[in-house]
Amino acid sequence: xxxxxxxxxxxxxxxxxxxxxxxxxxxxxxxxxxxxxxxxxxxxxxxxxxxxxxxxxxxxxxxxxxxxxxxxxxxxxxxxxxxxxxxxxxxxxxxxxxxxxxxxxxxxxxxxxxxxxxxxxxxxxxxxxxxxxxxxxxxxxxxxxxxxxxxxxxxxxxxxxxxxxxxxxxxxxxxxxxxxxxxxxxxxxxxxxxxxxxxxxxxxxxxxxxxxxxxxxxxxxxxxxxxxxxxxxxxxxxxxxxxxxxxxxxxxxxxxxxxxxxxxxxxxxxxxxxxxxxxxxxxxxxxxxxxxxxxxxxxxxxxxxxxxxxxxxxxxxxxxxxxxxxxxxxxxxxxxxxxxxxxxxxxxxxxxxxxxxxxxxxxxxxxxxxxxxxxxxxxxxxxxxxxxxxxxxxxxxxxxxxxxxxxxxxxxxxxxxxxxxxxxxxxxxxxxxxxxxxxxxxxxxxxxxxxx
Amino acid sequence: xxxxxxxxxxxxxxxxxxxxxxxxxxxxxxxxxxxxxxxxxxxxxxxxxxxxxxxxxxxxxxxxxxxxxxxxxxxxxxxxxxxxxxxxx
Numbered sequence: 359x360x361x362x363x364x365x366x367x368x369x370x371x372x373x374x375x376x377x378x379x380x381x382x383x384x385x386x387x388x389x390x391x392x393x394x395x396x397x398x399x400x401x402x403x404x405x406x407x408x409x410x411x412x413x414x415x416x417x418x419x420x421x422x423x424x425x426x427x428x429x430x431x432x433x434x435x436x437x438x439x440x441x442x443x444x445x446x447x448x449x450x451x452x453x454x455x456x457x458x459x460x461x462x463x464x465x466x467x468x469x470x471x472x473x474x475x476x477x478x479x480x481x482x483x484x485x486x487x488x489x490x491x492x493x494x495x496x497x498x499x500x501x502x503x504x505x506x507x508x509x510x511x512x513x514x515x516x517x518x519x520x521x522x523x524x525x526x527x528x529x530x531x532x533x534x535x536x537x538x539x540x541x542x543x544x545x546x547x548x549x550x551x552x553x554x555x556x557x558x559x560x561x562x563x564x565x566x567x568x569x570x571x572x573x574x575x576x577x578x579x580x581x582x583x584x585x586x587x588x589x590x591x592x593x594x595x596x597x598x599x600x601x602x603x604x605x606x607x608x609x610x611x612x613x614x615x616x617x618x619x620x621x622x623x624x625x626x627x628x629x630x631x632x633x634x635x636x637x638x639x640x641x642x643x644x645x646x647x648x649x650x651x652x653x654x655x656x657x658x659x660x661x662x663x664x665x666x667x668x669x670x671x672x673x674x675x676x677x678x679x680x681x682x683x684x685x686x687x688x689x690x691x692x693x694x695x696x697x698x699x700x701x702x703x704x705x706x707x708x709x710x711x712x713x714x715x716x717x718x719x720x721x722x723x724x725x726x727x728x729x730x731x732x733x734x735x736x737x738x739x740x741x742x743x744x745x746x747x748x749x750x751x752x753x754x755x756x757x758x759x760x761x762x763x764x765x766x767x768x769x770x771x772x773x774x775x776x777x778x779x780x781x782x783x784x785x786x787x788x789x790x791x792x793x794x795x796x797x798x799x800x801x802x803x804x805x806x807x808x809x810x
Numbered sequence: 811x812x813x814x815x816x817x818x819x820x821x822x823x824x825x826x827x828x829x830x831x832x833x834x835x836x837x838x839x840x841x842x843x844x845x846x847x848x849x850x851x852x853x854x855x856x857x858x859x860x861x862x863x864x865x866x867x868x869x870x871x872x873x874x875x876x877x878x879x880x881x882x883x884x885x886x887x888x889x890x891x892x893x894x895x896x897x898x899x
Contacts, residue, residue, distance in 0.1 A: 361842075361844075361855075361857070361893065361894075362844045362855050364893050364894075364896070364897045365814055365816060365855050365893050366816070366853070366855070367897075368892060368893050368896055368897075369816050369818075369886070423867075423868060423871065424867060424888070424889050425888055425889050425891070425892045426886055426887075426888035426889075426892070427888075427892060607896045607897065610895050610896045610897070610898075610899075611892065611895065611896050613895070614891060614892060614895040614896075678899070679899070
């Protein structure tokens with residue numbers, strides 16, 4: 359009878375509560391594609407990606423069919439391109455982005471991450487060129503995702519990079535203005551970026567990673583919410599226990615799929631990222647979990663505490679269930695991708711400042727937030743600096759994925775389409791941060807980074 | 811390799827017969843059956859042995875699903891590991 363109950367529980371989780379494997383992401387090292395000729399380098403990149411990943415989509419679809427659990431995305435992450443392209447001596451890396459895009463199309467993945475630079479302590483030659491190429495790369499390619507790490511607990515915050523990224527975000531918004539500045543949805547600015555994150559847009563294959571690896575991201579906000587409906591009115595430690603048990607089951611599904619993908623592709627299994635990643639669909643929302651805990655609307659007082667408990671319980675449940683947990687692992691709060699968050703913004707419950715507070719306890723940061731198109735570069739930079747400070751001081755990953763939607767203002771709605779969703783434009787603080795941002799330089803690493 | 815077949819839908823005559831016919835066609839043997847009627851809904855779980863299956867898993871799965879569609883019930887087959895794995899270490 360135990361098997362019988364387990365079977366129907368699993369079937370219910372998949373069919374009614376939208377349990378799925380959000381992504382299988384193949385990480386590929388491009389270190390041996392470095393060449394003094396840009397053309398040769400790009401040819402090697404293309405050949406390498408299409409070689410390793412040729413069966414990724416096919417194997418993913420086959421496993422989905424056999425196990426009956428949806429695998430939503432198949433994706434690729436590569437070594438940060440700034441490291442690979444700089445030897446080419448070229449002064450614009452757009453062609454590298456186009457090569458990634460072409461390779462992604464060839465193997466049938468919907469996103470490829472790694473048009474990235476790591477500049478937490480300063481710029482190397484290739485870093486600057488890569489960052490300057492981002493707006494054009496994101497407007498002229500379809501599947502390429504970009505990320506820049508501008509801070510870490512060990513290095514502090516590179517405020518020159520923070521200043522520059524304000525401009526890059528605005529330029530990207532402008533170049534993709536015909537699509538509600540969609541390019542910005544594919545650009546993540548990190549503090550403490552992780553090397554093995556399978557989730558886009560921030561995935562890249564870190565330099566310490568193996569030649570090729572498969573990382574898996576599971577998801578299941580709907581499953582957690584349904585599990586919580588069974589403990590209505592119970593004290594919070596009971597709720598936490600319930601979330602842990604549910605996270606365990608979700609993670610086990612990911613572990614099984616990860617092992618299977620790894621076996622069939624002959625590629626080592628890297629990590630399992632057990633993040634709760636919402637979608638704009640009804641019943642797949644992190645905000646609704648927080649509301650199920652007893653908040654009238656996500657964003658009201660108490661939201662940060664509820665999110666902190668959720669994030670922690672998800673990690674605790676998942677850690678036991680997988681041989682190797684990594685990535686970001688926690689709860690994502692991308693606003694436009696979460697039906698409950700969108701509705702909380704619409705009814706005025708959720709403000710920008712509350713979101714910032716929530717990012718100090720969730721697993722990522724200010725994610726998929728549409729703001730007025732006329733927001734100043736320095737204001738975007740200041741938002742990035744605030745978020746980086748939260749990450750650096752708290753020893754955690756934080757990120758900013760913000761979309762100053764060109765030509766739109768508070769009261770308008772931005773439409774990004776598909777999993778990226780839609781949302782009303784959020785209001786920002788009207789006062790200037792310009793003089794602060796213009797100082798540039800570096801915010802030194804915090805005292806608690808000196809651990810040796 | 812074992813599979814789990816789950817059948818859920820409005821009760822009617824001949825469901826087990828219909829599912830079993832597909833199993834015979836594909837040379838799939840039944841190892842365990844659990845079945846009940848919940849508020850007029852037929853609910854069944856079958857553990858089947860796929861070791862000697864004739865034909866592809868994919869077409870076997872499609873055949874079961876299309877039988878389900880014919881009589882408006884849900885018939886699914888999944889590999890057994892997913893159920894064991896999710897609930898145990």
